Amino acid sequence: MNNKRKAVVLLSGGIDSATTLYLAGKMGFDIYALSFCYGQRHKIELQAAGRIASHCGVVQHITLDIDLRLFGHSALTDDIAVPKSRSIADMDKDIPVTYVPARNTIFLSLALAWAEVLESNDIFIGVNALDYSGYPDCRPEYIAAYERMANLATKAAVEGRQKIKIHTPLIDFTKAQIISQGLKLGVDFRLTHSCYDPAQTGEACGKCDSCLLRQKGFEEAGIPDPTVYKIQP
């Protein structure tokens, strides 16, 4: 059986991974979506991932538990305050406290394991080097080095049955371009979630880096933002 048309797609539940998922579908792949419960402070993004996977019609969606809180040290998994109301220029200055150590390396490694089991060559990740908010593991040179390593790592690659390709279709897109592309592909952005610090009821804060980049993206794309934000006092 030739399984060359299967793809593993990393799915967080945000705009970028949702658009990436639909792009992989458009390219004709059977999709195996992979999400992680890694000690995020809220599970709302995992609910979003489930809704998107279901809406897109993936073959399988696995959510894997890894408790990265054991290592600590990130505003996404710890009790450090999420920065609010920063200018986009300030976001670009340094790597934010919301950085999770080696996150994409961990996620890609688990995608690689699943790809080998599925006899798939293709892994998709929605990283973005423009609006990347300062994460080192979103840069093209990192992805290239990862791909090279991956092709030395698996039994299937060493035996010549696998040639891993890490697809990063959004890497050179602005957030506005991602949103426009997603809309064309049929992504329902109401199903996605971006906020680092949502209310318990799911409304986005509207002030964290991720909300601000999302708002700016919809604005620049000339598309109404369907996000439900907390009513500010």
Added chain:
Amino acid sequence: MNNKRKAVVLLSGGIDSATTLYLAGKMGFDIYALSFCYGQRHKIELQAAGRIASHCGVVQHITLDIDLRLFGHSALTDDIAVPKSRSIADMDKDIPVTYVPARNTIFLSLALAWAEVLESNDIFIGVNALDYSGYPDCRPEYIAAYERMANLATKAAVEGRQKIKIHTPLIDFTKAQIISQGLKLGVDFRLTHSCYDPAQTGEACGKCDSCLLRQKGFEEAGIPDPTVYKIQP
């Protein structure tokens, strides 16, 4: 505070990782040992890891849960039979069914995350290219590619505060040399566990690849094997 003397050591509970742990200690590192509960068919090797970490006096020992059974496809995590009584020549012929997809890539990625949090440059893994039993992710070219990728992956590396070194002190050793080295360093091999298919009570089967390589190692080192084997009919 300069934390350059901390090391993350991957610890499975076998001869190789135990010897690697003691070597890192001998080199003067404060040791942070990392083990995984990844859906192994038995937990005896995790008990061994705990005993060894305690005997060696590590600063911290974390066992992380990742359920790789969700991906399936290995005799170590599935119901495929573990091969028995193979010749060493046969083991070298192909990659065994006990191969776990991308295992070292996953383990090193989690070690990398912890190293970044600890502000450590040093990760130790007891891979071995001679008695490596056919695993692609034990080869020097794989380790070199991993190290290169790791130095593009972390915030600390990108900011020039971290230079990751993947230490593989046993990579060119025979099993006999590892055992001799371990003994000199004070490893108590009674605490280690190698068998892929132990009895519920912990005795080794004496016939799987891992038992056979262990027996051969002790024999060639001229050291009595302290392992408790199941009494064969």
